[in-house]
Amino acid sequence: MNSIEVRGASKTYDSKTLVLNGLNLTVQTGWIYGLIGPSGCGKTTLLSCILGMKQLDEGTINVLGQEVSYKNPSKFPHRIGYMPQETALVPELTIKETLNYFGNIYQMNPSLMKQRLIMICDLLDLHDGNKRVNHLSGGGKRRVSFAAALIHNPEILILDEPTVGLDSILREKIWKFQIESTKLSNTTVIITTHYIAEAEKSDCCGLMKNGVLLIEDSPQNIFKNLGVQNLEEAFLNLCIRENTGNNKNSLNDERPQCSHEFVNHKKVKEETKLSTETTKDLIHEKKKKFSNQTIKALLNKELVRIFRQPYEIGFTFVFPLLQVFCFTVALGKFSKELPLGVINRDVIDTNFCSEYLKSTNYEFNTSTCTFEHLSCYFLNEIDDKSVKKIYYNSFEEAFDEAKAAKTFGFISISSNFTDVMSQRKFDWQPISENFSYSNQISVYLDHTSLQFSYYLKNKLWKTFEKFNKKMLRHCELDERLEDFPLRFNTFHGELDADHTIMMYPGLFALAIMLGGILFSISSLSQNRIEGIWNRTLLAGVKTSEVLFSHVIILIFCDLIEIFVLKIATIFLLKSPIIGNQLLLGLFCLVLYMAGNSIGLFISVFTNNVAVLNSSGIMVVIAFTLSSGVVWPIEGLHSVLKYFSYITPLTLSIATIRNIVFKGFTITHPTVYGGFLLLSGWIILMLFLCYRMLKKKKFTD
Numbered sequence: 001m002n003s004i005e006v007r008g009a010s011k012t013y014d015s016k017t018l019v020l021n022g023l024n025l026t027v028q029t030g031w032i033y034g035l036i037g038p039s040g041c042g043k044t045t046l047l048s049c050i051l052g053m054k055q056l057d058e059g060t061i062n063v064l065g066q067e068v069s070y071k072n073p074s075k076f077p078h079r080i081g082y083m084p085q086e087t088a089l090v091p092e093l094t095i096k097e098t099l100n101y102f103g104n105i106y107q108m109n110p111s112l113m114k115q116r117l118i119m120i121c122d123l124l125d126l127h128d129g130n131k132r133v134n135h136l137s138g139g140g141k142r143r144v145s146f147a148a149a150l151i152h153n154p155e156i157l158i159l160d161e162p163t164v165g166l167d168s169i170l171r172e173k174i175w176k177f178q179i180e181s182t183k184l185s186n187t188t189v190i191i192t193t194h195y196i197a198e199a200e201k202s203d204c205c206g207l208m209k210n211g212v213l214l215i216e217d218s219p220q221n222i223f224k225n226l227g228v229q230n231l232e233e234a235f236l237n238l239c240i241r242e243n244t245g246n247n248k249n250s251l252n253d254e255r256p257q258c259s260h261e262f263v264n265h266k267k268v269k270e271e272t273k274l275s276t277e278t279t280k281d282l283i284h285e286k287k288k289k290f291s292n293q294t295i296k297a298l299l300n301k302e303l304v305r306i307f308r309q310p311y312e313i314g315f316t317f318v319f320p321l322l323q324v325f326c327f328t329v330a331l332g333k334f335s336k337e338l339p340l341g342v343i344n345r346d347v348i349d350t351n352f353c354s355e356y357l358k359s360t361n362y363e364f365n366t367s368t369c370t371f372e373h374l375s376c377y378f379l380n381e382i383d384d385k386s387v388k389k390i391y392y393n394s395f396e397e398a399f400d401e402a403k404a405a406k407t408f409g410f411i412s413i414s415s416n417f418t419d420v421m422s423q424r425k426f427d428w429q430p431i432s433e434n435f436s437y438s439n440q441i442s443v444y445l446d447h448t449s450l451q452f453s454y455y456l457k458n459k460l461w462k463t464f465e466k467f468n469k470k471m472l473r474h475c476e477l478d479e480r481l482e483d484f485p486l487r488f489n490t491f492h493g494e495l496d497a498d499h500t501i502m503m504y505p506g507l508f509a510l511a512i513m514l515g516g517i518l519f520s521i522s523s524l525s526q527n528r529i530e531g532i533w534n535r536t537l538l539a540g541v542k543t544s545e546v547l548f549s550h551v552i553i554l555i556f557c558d559l560i561e562i563f564v565l566k567i568a569t570i571f572l573l574k575s576p577i578i579g580n581q582l583l584l585g586l587f588c589l590v591l592y593m594a595g596n597s598i599g600l601f602i603s604v605f606t607n608n609v610a611v612l613n614s615s616g617i618m619v620v621i622a623f624t625l626s627s628g629v630v631w632p633i634e635g636l637h638s639v640l641k642y643f644s645y646i647t648p649l650t651l652s653i654a655t656i657r658n659i660v661f662k663g664f665t666i667t668h669p670t671v672y673g674g675f676l677l678l679s680g681w682i683i684l685m686l687f688l689c690y691r692m693l694k695k696k697k698f699t700d
């Protein structure tokens with residue numbers, strides 16, 4: 001009986017690299033089949049096609065009596081064990097955890113799994129089961145990888161260079177084990193190796209070159225037919241014959257069949273029965289759609305990985321702390337001493353005011369409504385803590401320093417400031433024509449930094465108002481005369497609220513979305529890069545199960561982040577959250593999940609971490625620019641405006657603002673609208689992610 005049959009297999013990469021060229025291969029049950037050939041001849045490609053990881057262009061492959069292809073993978077994944085060329089393990093797991101993971105995804109009976117684990121660890125000298133894979137030597141890792149392929153006692157073992165990097169004693173041990181298991185359990189092994197001499201121990205050898213098998217026969221027959229002493233000589237001989245066009249054996253159809261002289265056929269028949277029964281005992285024969293054992297194994301693997309990665313766990317806990325810290329310390333505040341230039345022509349020199357004010361004890365020095373050196377009183381009203389006054393003697397000097405960004409701007413007080421201000425009648429009669437009330441204080445500001453120029457403008461208005469009221473009081477006039485007839489009121493927020501409040505919803509939503517995207521990008525891509533992804537799917541685990549486990553882990557991490565965020569907010573952020581805290585927490589969770597699902601979707605396209613991270617950041621920048629964080633969406637181009645409304649960030653900002661500062665509940669359209677939009681994004685992204693993963697199931 002043949003366990004594996006390949007007929008007329010052809011495969012081309014990128015429509016130009018022909019790797020398999022009508023190749024035929026037969027592996028009988030109970031054989032060890034050694035597949036040898038030069039590097040790059042297509043051995044791994046052939047094994048990938050046999051496993052259903054790659055699609056043949058032409059030809060058929062039969063494994064355990066079933067035709068397999070990329071679209072139609074083996075129905076018996078638990079009857080096949082695969083060890084890839086790269087180690088394809090989770091570095092953070094220990095040896096024991098790794099083998100348990102594989103045992104569980106193969107849905108083994110726990111007690112039999114334990115027995116197999118002890119037996120295999122003993123065989124492969126894996127004595128310290130609690131040692132992490134990333135702390136093992138290269139050879140150690142390969143032994144664990146081999147053990148993972150054996151754990152479920154498969155009927156077919158597909159091994160891609162299993163002995164690379166192992167010492168000769170261990171190599172000998174592995175071959176001994178293979179020979180014994182093929183004899184005793186009728187296991188079929190197909191093995192590729194660089195050590196050509198090793199392959200002499202196989203029952204059948206296939207020498208591969210240029211996409212075909214030059215010969216497929218038992219080593220003894222090869223030696224006899226070619227008159228050579230070893231396989232290396234045989235290979236050279238065949239290559240020379242092929243080059244001179246004199247290789248009869250290169251014609252696959254005329255190829256002699258392997259004589260399977262090492263296998264006791266009588267025994268095989270008995271053992272076939274035994275092996276099938278054992279496999280049935282070890283594994284639940286019919287795989288359930290969603291298996292608890294598999295899901296638990298997937299969740300456990302991801303959790304252990306996260307908690308053993310200092311950066312990952314650091315990111316989970318530190319990122320929300322950093323967020324709140326930045327809101328509290330870095331955002332919305334202004335420099336304590338903003339440098340502002342002053343040219344005061346109202347007095348004789350720059351030092352005059354300080355001496356003069358000291359002599360008057362900083363109060364108007366007459367009891368009548370007459371004034372002198374008023375500019376000194378005005379400047380004294382400017383709060384030194386927020387504005388640092390730098391005095392200049394000339395306009396040019398102040399102008400040059402401001403242009404050189406040494407100050408944020410400057411004020412120039414006119415030489416007749418005191419006269420004009422004094423002559424101003426508080427009964428609102430016009431002042432004399434010789435004096436102009438405007439331009440008494442000229443203000444020059446740097447308008448490339450709008451926040452600062454608005455801040456300084458506001459500060460100067462308020463200072464002047466205060467100064468004016470003082471003058472009115474001094475003249476025994478009602479200071480309300482200075483009041484402006486417009487009065488501003490508020491129904492949401494506070495009139496004097498600082499910039500933190502304005503920026504809070506936008507930046508908060510942005511940080512959550514960015515965190516969600518970046519965290520999920522690493523979650524999926526790590527598995528795909530390490531190769532554990534392919535091995536997991538080859539064990540029969542469904543794409544939906546893998547995706548589901550990732551979503552659960554991400555939700556778990558999101559909850560941790562929200563918890564840390566909440567604690568940090570209580571202690572650090574002094575913003576008035578008047579809305580329902582639970583509703584806000586729930587919305588943050590949905591926003592994190594929207595970020596996660598976008599990140600998962602992005603990570604399907606490539607395994608290049610640098611590309612993934614920059615794609616994530618680019619997506620967030622696009623959402624940010626169109627979301628109203630930088631500029632109100634009302635001012636956007638009309639096309640961009642409509643795009644903006646459906647991006648996940650725009651409505652989220654409004655929702656957060658409305659929950660936090662306006663106390664809106666779930667019944668308000670902007671709040672339930674936010675929830676609905678984000679839910680739509682989550683469903684769409686996860687659906688697309690699932691479809692893409694189904695379409696391109698395995699990674700290269």
Ligand SMILES: Nc1ncnc2c1ncn2[C@@H]1O[C@H](COP(=O)(O)OP(=O)(O)OP(=O)(O)O)[C@@H](O)[C@H]1O
Pocket residue numbers: 013014017019037038039040041042043044045046085700
């Ligand atoms: N995904 C891919 N896209 C394009 N070319 C590929 C891809 N995978 C493999 N190849 C090319 O196909 C050829 C066969 O590669 P393969 O890995 O099957 O060789 P191999 O015999 O297993 O080599 P080795 O013994 O070094 O592992 C090589 O030339 C390789 O560059």
